[in-house]
Amino acid sequence: MTEGKENKEDEIEVFPFIEGETIDLVAGNSKWVPLVCKWQNDPKVRRYARNMWPVTIEDIKKWFEPSPDRHTKEFVVFTIYHKRDKRPIGSVGFGHINWVSRNANIFATIGEPEYWGKGIAIEANKLLIKYGFTELNFHKIYAGVFTPNKRSLRAAEKLGFEKEAILKEEMYVDGVYHDIHKFALFKRDWIKSNQTES
Numbered sequence: 001m002t003e004g005k006e007n008k009e010d011e012i013e014v015f016p017f018i019e020g021e022t023i024d025l026v027a028g029n030s031k032w033v034p035l036v037c038k039w040q041n042d043p044k045v046r047r048y049a050r051n052m053w054p055v056t057i058e059d060i061k062k063w064f065e066p067s068p069d070r071h072t073k074e075f076v077v078f079t080i081y082h083k084r085d086k087r088p089i090g091s092v093g094f095g096h097i098n099w100v101s102r103n104a105n106i107f108a109t110i111g112e113p114e115y116w117g118k119g120i121a122i123e124a125n126k127l128l129i130k131y132g133f134t135e136l137n138f139h140k141i142y143a144g145v146f147t148p149n150k151r152s153l154r155a156a157e158k159l160g161f162e163k164e165a166i167l168k169e170e171m172y173v174d175g176v177y178h179d180i181h182k183f184a185l186f187k188r189d190w191i192k193s194n195q196t197e198s
């Protein structure tokens with residue numbers, strides 16, 4: 001599989017790690033560094049992802065460097081690759097992985113806003129959650145969403161996350177203090193809801 005937007009000589013090989021219907025979760029490619037940098041700095045995308053600092057190409061390159069021992073790794077990230085359009089459109093992954101308490105923070109960014117509202121975040125998160133519970137053996141996956149991010153609030157609810165807490169006026173964005181909604185999904189509840197669905 002190759003990225004369609006490239007010239008023939010620049011074709012990028014894509015290695016799906018987890019296969020979905022509309023998208024695959026693929027291993028990152030260092031040729032996508034400028035693209036990821038664009039997503040991180042895009043005013044529309046970064047506002048909801050709460051990136052307050054400019055991100056440089058050098059910063060992003062570090063994400064693609066060989067990771068430390070997998071048993072101490074605190075971070076795992078995939079590129080969301082659109083199968084029909086043959087292009088990378090975002091990133092999804094786990095951060096703050098705690099291998100003793102077996103929990104992690106889930107994050108997702110669809111860096112190309114033209115792909116927002118098409119159910120892609122839901123699909124990518126479902127694939128990642130399954131990976132987290134059935135391959136990495138997480139006990140709990142959590143997320144924090146600030147009030148204006150209606151898409152993420154809706155996505156958390158649809159994915160079966162329960163609201164654990166509201167941190168009042170925790171986040172200052174565009175001159176206003178916003179509440180952060182803390183969500184969590186436990187493996188036992190995820191197993192139950194998957195049994196009900198099938």
Ligand SMILES: CC(C)(COP(=O)(O)OP(=O)(O)OC[C@H]1O[C@@H](n2cnc3c(N)ncnc32)[C@H](O)[C@@H]1OP(=O)(O)O)[C@@H](O)C(=O)NCCC(=O)NCCS
Binds near residue numbers: 118
């Ligand atoms: C948040 C984000 C990942 C969601 O991705 P997405 O692919 O657009 O999400 P989905 O299409 O799967 O939609 C999720 C839900 O939000 C709903 N939604 C879409 N636009 C909405 C809006 N403006 N207001 C309220 N709900 C909305 C969708 O309808 C869907 O619910 P439904 O299936 O019941 O209809 C994406 O918008 C993004 O990357 N934003 C910028 C970065 C970011 O916010 N990251 C997350 C930080 S917590």
